[in-house]
Amino acid sequence: MEEHERKLRLAFSDLDKNKDGMIEPSEIQQALKKLGLSVTKEDAEKLCKRIDHDGSLTVDWAEWRSFFQLCPDTQLEKLLLYWRQSLMIDIGELTTCPPEFTEKERKTGMWWRHLVAGGLAGAVSRTCTAPLDRVKIMLQVHGSKETTGVVGVLKKMIGEGGVKSLWRGNGTNVLKIAPESAIKFAAYEQIKKFFTGKSNETTIVERFASGSMAGAIAQTCIYPMEVIKTRLAVSKSGQYKGILDCGLKIFKENGAKALFKGYIPNLIGIIPYAGIDLTIYETLKQWYIKRNPENQDPGVPVLLACGTVSSTFGQVASYPLALVRTKLQAGVTVVGSGGFMPLAKHIVKEEGFRGLYSGIAPNFLKVLPAVSISYVIYEKAKQSLGVQK
Structure with a gap:
């Protein structure tokens, strides 16, 4: 000592x-x-x-x-x-600010090990919570038609395709982690340089703007995989042979445009989620520090709690947009139009405002385990890859 x-x-x-x-x-x-x-x-x-x-x-x-x-x-x-x-800001799956690395980490190649560790953490976390994710998607797509709740939907999925079907669509969800992270990181670095010039000094607003734009670029590039993931999640056994077969069938039946269904509400949804999540996370963290002046480092349990609460509020704000996006990805349309606003109005008319939050329960249930698993796997992966803290 x-x-x-x-x-x-x-x-x-x-x-x-x-x-x-x-x-x-x-x-x-x-x-x-x-x-x-x-x-x-x-x-x-x-x-x-x-x-x-x-x-x-x-x-x-x-x-x-x-x-x-x-x-x-x-x-x-x-x-x-x-x-x-x-x-550093950590707002879960919809992180808007990619990590920044030191010059030493860039030269030694340590930066890519951080990205690999993050990718592994995301893959394991998403795989562990995939059944809840599929339940959420089923409830989002079918709305009030599914009146049996989370447990009932789980039983129905197992009865239709066995236990293995609970992970239907997860392969696409895991595959998109690597390209999305790489594109977001590369785009973030370039956009940040545009804002800062040679000084390389960024304000919080500039970092947030850079991260949001980088996230939008990454989402645009991998969005067809999001659509494929949703189609696989709501499909029946034998409907698709796999990821490639699903993508080709969507393209042949409805054209390339179908692979970008729900794109607009997806981008719009990033703004309320990230803004509210970021604000509440920082507010809760600072509140804890003020209440505990002797403990200026909140520690992992407190930060996990702050992240869980802030993510929950962020989801409540952006969930209606996410629900409409998922319905459009799954091919749900209303008579006369397949657009965002007509579908949103139709949901409210048929199911009330409550219909805009179908499936939010399993979404809440997966937040804490997803964050916790990600943290543990990330730390273990960093150690295995020789990443210094």
């Missing part, structure tokens, strides 16, 4: 360039810049506030020791990255 404290003091001293016993935002900016991470003055001040207890906007030795005493690393570089990572 004494050795750990001694190394923490050395790291503190290295960061305190003017040797006044206080770490200032400008010193944090300089240190992160050496790691290849340019942050704004505003972000540097936020990092200070994460540790600062007395409101001085500087960090003294006691505050530094209190914050890092449970952190296993003592090297300044790792402490800085750990500190900065505490501000």
